[in-house]
Amino acid sequence: MATTYTTKEGDVWDAISYQVYGSTSYVGYLMEHNLPLVDTFVFDAGVVIQVPDLPTTSSSQLPIWRVSG
Numbered sequence: 001m002a003t004t005y006t007t008k009e010g011d012v013w014d015a016i017s018y019q020v021y022g023s024t025s026y027v028g029y030l031m032e033h034n035l036p037l038v039d040t041f042v043f044d045a046g047v048v049i050q051v052p053d054l055p056t057t058s059s060s061q062l063p064i065w066r067v068s069g
Contacts, residue, residue: 001053002050002051002052002053003020003051004048004049004050004051005019005020005048005049005051006046006047006048006049007043007044007045007046007047007048007049008043008045009043009044009045010042010043011042011043012041012042012043013027013030013031013041014027016030016043016049017030020051021054026054029052029054030049030051030052033050033051033052034049034050037049
């Protein structure tokens with residue numbers, strides 16, 4: 001279920017990604033869903049960021065050596 005994250009003074013994209021997803025690997029995904037904020041590098045307190053659910057991985061997105069069959 002998609003949620004939101006309200007920033008604290010000094011938050012940055014990678015720290016927010018780690019906070020909400022447990023990994024900095026999803027920074028790009030998080031930014032794609034918050035395009036009006038993409039030019040912000042360091043956030044002020046109180047900015048509401050949309051936190052979409054991570055997409056489920058289907059077999060078509062896996063590398064060929066990970067596809068069973």
